[in-house]
Amino acid sequence: MPRLRPSLFWRARREISPMAAKLLPACRDLESAANELRWIREYVRDTKSPIPDELRVWQLAEKRGRGIPLQYVLGTQPFGDIEIKCRPGVLIPRPETEAYTLHLASLLSQSSPPPTSLSILDLCTGTGCIPLLLLHSLLIPLRAPTPIFLHGVDISPAAIRLARANLTHNTPALNRFPHASSSSCPYNLTFSQFDIFSPSLITHLQHFLNPQIHTPTPTGTGTGTQDQNTEPPTKIPDLLVSNPPYISPRDFNSATARAVRNHEPRLALVPQQQEGLSPIHRYRHDRYNCRPEDVFYARILEIASVLKPKRVLVEVGGWEQALRVVRLVLENSTAATSRNNDGGHKSQEEYNLVEVWRDEPSAGDKGERVEVAGREVVVQGEGRGRAVYLSRV
Ligand SMILES: C[S@@+](CC[C@H](N)C(=O)[O-])C[C@H]1O[C@@H](n2cnc3c(N)ncnc32)[C@H](O)[C@@H]1O
Known part of the structure; x- marks a missing residue:
């Protein structure tokens, strides 16, 4: 990263304020420093504290200038139309x-x-941002009283505490939709601490989907080697979504922004490989033979092959990883078999739609196609490869 010229600090002091100069090492240019200073001032104005306002602005600018992400300094991040609380460690x-x-x-x-x-x-689930925004965004267009059941899991106790705090924080906004708060049509969003490699995870998720059928299992971070219940559940999820850790240790050290490396949790970014935490070597070497950074996808696909969600979406870290995940899907999908009219059997692909989504998927289908493992895959939207979307619908 190039060093900043002293003249830029003088300009920040003269043209904006001495506080803007404090922000420059993190913001790098005058416009960003001016914006962030405005947000810090708004935050100080809107929150109560016994400390005088100007001193608080100075303290927060100083923190931010040391490279701490603004979201941790202010404690929140807008996400769609909701606000997500942010804390170091998540x-x-x-x-x-x-x-x-x-x-x-x-x-x-x-x-x-x-x-x-x-x-x-x-x-x-981390902060719980994905299920919270899905819930908020679905309550508007559905209008009709459609019950929505959502469940998020994460290995980190800090993440689960924050996800629950985010639910409480956003409950007033969610209950603004009349049908959402009515007792005849509740939504239900819950979070639990779980290692997704835990053998009891599938039973736990099945219980969430069919509370009347399965008995609850204690949450935890078990590390056995076999899933206990591989019976397909009677009720299947409409969506299985995940933004898992997907950065290789090498990319984390060489290609990840310093602010991210220094201040955000490595557990959220790089698949952990300590023995005893989760039996991920089994997935990587024995079964799927995938790279260390792709190991969560192998596990998520395995979970999907049991729960049979109608839709699956996994976030990926770029085009190359998107193609590797599509290949993993196509090469490992257990082809279902159905009966023909003439009594014979025909094989069906497990997913009838496999797509790569770029950063802005709502830009739509621009005619881009890519061939992976002999199948033509639709690419949606604009920007970098960001997600793989699978649908049985
Ligand atoms: C990339 S973050 C995504 C957080 C959130 N969904 C989002 O989109 O901002 C990945 C999350 O996976 C969690 N995680 C890491 N290893 C896990 C495991 N074995 N089982 C469950 N969660 C895990 C981390 O704690 C982190 O919150």
């Missing part, structure tokens, strides 16, 4: 995640026939 939600979450909500709300209820699972 990943800050990104705009690309917001873009595909909104696009997913519009797909779900437009499905025909309209859903009579919706169940959504979010693996690696």
Whole structure:
């Protein structure tokens, strides 16, 4: 990163304020420093403290100038039309995640026939931003009293505490929709702490989907080697979504922004490989033979092959990873078999739609196609490769 010229600090002091000069090491240019100073001032104006306002602005600018992300300094990040609380130790939600979450909500709300209820699972939920924004965005267009059941899991206790705090924080906004707060049509968003590699995860998710059938299992971070219940559940989720850790240790050290490396949790970004935390070597070497940074996708696809969600969306870190995930899907999907009219059997692809979504998927189908493992895959939207979307619908 090039060093800043001293003249820029003088200009910041003279043209904006000495506080803007404090922000420059993190903001890098005058316009961003002026914007961030305005947001800090607004935050100080809107929140109560016994400390005098100007001193608070100075303290916060000083923190930010040391490179601490603004979201941790101010404690929140706008995400769609909701506000997500942010705390050190839990990943800050990104705009690309917001873009595909909104696009997913519009797909779900437009499905025909309209859903009579919706169940959504979010693996690696972090702040809970994805299920919260889905819920908020679905309550508007659905209008009709469609019950929505959402469940998020994360291995990090700090993330689960924050996700629950985010639900409380956004409940007034969610209950502004009359049918949302009515007892005849409740939504239900819950979070639990779970290692997604835990053998009891699938039973836990099945219980969430069919509370009357399965007995609850204690939450935890078990590390056995076999899923206990591989029976398909009677009720299938409408959506399985996940933004898992997907950066290789090498890219984390060489290609990740310093602010992210220094201040955001490595657990959220790089698949952890310590023995005893989760048996990920099994997935990587024995079964799917995938790269260390792709290991969560192998596990998510395995979970999907049991729960059979109607739609799956996983976030990826670029075009190359998107293609590797599509290949993983196509090469490992267990082809279902159905009966022909003449009594014979025909094989069916597990997913009848496999797409790569770019950063802004709502820009739509621009005619871009890519061939992976002999199948033509539709590429939606504009920007970098950001997600892989699978649908049985
Ligand atoms: C990239 S962050 C995504 C957070 C959030 N969904 C978002 O989009 O901002 C990945 C999350 O996965 C969680 N995580 C890491 N390993 C996990 C595991 N084995 N099981 C469940 N969650 C895990 C981390 O704690 C982190 O919150």
